[in-house]
Amino acid sequence: PHTTTPHTTWTRHLTGTLTQQSPTTPTHDFHTWPPPHAxxxxxxxxxxxxxxxxxxxxxxxxxxxxxxxxxxxxxxxxxxxxxxxxxxxxxxxxxxxxxxxxxxxxxxxxxxxxxxxxxxxxxxxxxxxxxxxxxxxxxxxxxxxxxxxxxxxxxxxxxxxxxxxxxxxxxxxxxxTPHTPHHDSLYRTEWLPVADADAEDVPFAVLGTDVPDVNALGAGTPTVVIADLTESQATDGPGRALELAERALELVQEWSAVPAVEASTLVLRTDGAASGDPAAAVWGLVRSAQTENPGRFVLVDADDRVTPQQIAAAAVSGEPQLMIRDATTRVPRLARVTETAGQPDRSFDPEGTVLVTGGLGTLGRLVARHLAT
CATH class of the missing domain: 3.10.129.110 (Polyketide synthase dehydratase)
Incomplete structure (x- = not known):
């Protein structure tokens, strides 16, 4: 029912019993077909x-x-x-x-x-x-x-x-009979705190500081290598998004091509990507790389108050995406959106514009049609 909570009792739809099969005598002789007199x-x-x-x-x-x-x-x-x-x-x-x-x-x-x-x-x-x-x-x-x-x-x-x-x-x-809408089928992303790892035990290096670029890495590469993607020549908008995404793509491709770093993790650090900064383009791109190469890339969104040692500690937690703010490490989790009294209307402005990313794909077309109708 639409009032379902995590503690709601399950509804039984089917009960069955499986027994040992015993020989049965056919109830009809199918060899004469079609049946006479039928x-x-x-x-x-x-x-x-x-x-x-x-x-x-x-x-x-x-x-x-x-x-x-x-x-x-x-x-x-x-x-x-x-x-x-x-x-x-x-x-x-x-x-x-x-x-x-x-x-x-x-x-x-x-x-x-x-x-x-x-x-x-x-x-x-x-x-x-x-x-x-x-x-x-x-x-x-x-x-x-x-x-x-x-x-x-x-x-x-x-x-x-x-x-x-x-x-x-x-x-x-x-x-x-129209289906009753279930408000608990709507989800949103929430950033939940996780325990911090021991920051002193994780060896790390920073690209551009400890080593000039990925190709300079070789034997003895530390557990975590951090690439900083917080700065760009473009200050805002599509220019910044494109510049950072191109840099992220270059890093991911270079990292995948260097055999010596297979046991290490590349951390791509952004600042503000989790809250709407154009650096979010980096996250969209790297998520695809994470799917293709589990464990090799980690996304960390952190401001300039967070030290590289803290980032390295977060990177070995096993989480693919993290945000560090005010000394607290958080990870994204799906949570149900619950209806509350006085909640603002979530409907779209019929005269407004909605951007559907991946709109040429099957799901994108379905979303676009749903919004249009």
Whole structure:
């Protein structure tokens, strides 16, 4: 529910029992097919009918090819499209779903055009064999909401048996009920304090001070090497962002190309990147490098009051991104945004502009469409 908290009791949606499989006698002989005296049914509009409830079967789930009726029983052939492999499943979900759809053909099971019945409770399910792509199905109704089904392959060999399957109706009202928005699905980044490591025990060097550049590093490289990205010729805006990002890219590429520094960590130090400075471009770029090279690069945002020794100590904490302010080291963590009384409206100005980074990607397009509509 929308009132969920970390202490809310879980809701049980399904209970099942797995038992040792025992030999079962097939309830129908599938070798004679189609069954004698059975009358073939017209399926021309079968997959159009559920549309009245708003439930649509996609191409992979329109698997019923032919069906017959004899007394109250339904016999059907269902097929899985060729492009769907079966080696991962006992029975492919789309093939099984098509077999279950035959239950709606049973007399009394599909009387209301504004509802369709879906499986709710299962009992006594046995799987005999795997890998089938075409099934012969025998469905027997038990009252108006329960059926049993036997499944076999095209040679008549048993595939599965469902002793009892209870159905429940799905109505137009169920599908049209709007989803309640969950305020706890909105997250933001919070910077949480972490314990500082012993600053005296971490050997470090500063590029441009201890060594002129990455290429000068060799054997005996200290555990941490710090590259300062707090200064630029451009004072603000896109110029500063571009300059710092180009310098960060150069450092990351050089570091990756020097075998002697594989056991060391390169720290890229910024100032203000975590709070909106153009140096944030460095963080965006280096995060990608961190994904490709775990443990080799660390981002530290620190002002000029923080010593290199403090930065080196933070860099060996195992955290990929850190911020040091007022002698406190913090790390980014996701936290739920909770609704509070008097909270300002978070909606966008419909006449304003929103910048979507990565807008050409699939997720970027989805975000852009969501904002536009």
């Amino acid at each position: 009358e073939q049914l017209n399926l021309d509009t079968f997959y159009d009918t559920p549309h009245t409830t708003g439930l649509t079967y996609g191409p992979a789930f329109q698997g019923i090819r032919r069906a017959w009726q004899h007394d109250q029983d339904i016999y059907a052939e269902v097929t899985l499209p060729e492009q769907h492999p079966t080696d991962t499943y006992g029975i492919h979900p789309a093939l099984l779903d098509a077999a279950l759809q035959t239950s709606t053909l049973c007399p009394g099971q599909h009387t209301d055009t504004h509802q369709t019945k879906l499986p709710f409770a299962w009992n006594h399910i046995t799987l005999h064999t795997t890998g089938a792509t075409t099934l012969r199905v025998h469905a027997t109704p038990h009252g108006t909401d329960t059926v049993s089904l036997s499944l076999a392959d095209t040679t008549g060999t048993p595939v599965a048996h469902i002793g009892r399957m209870t159905l429940r109706p799905l109505t137009t009202q169920h599908l049209n």
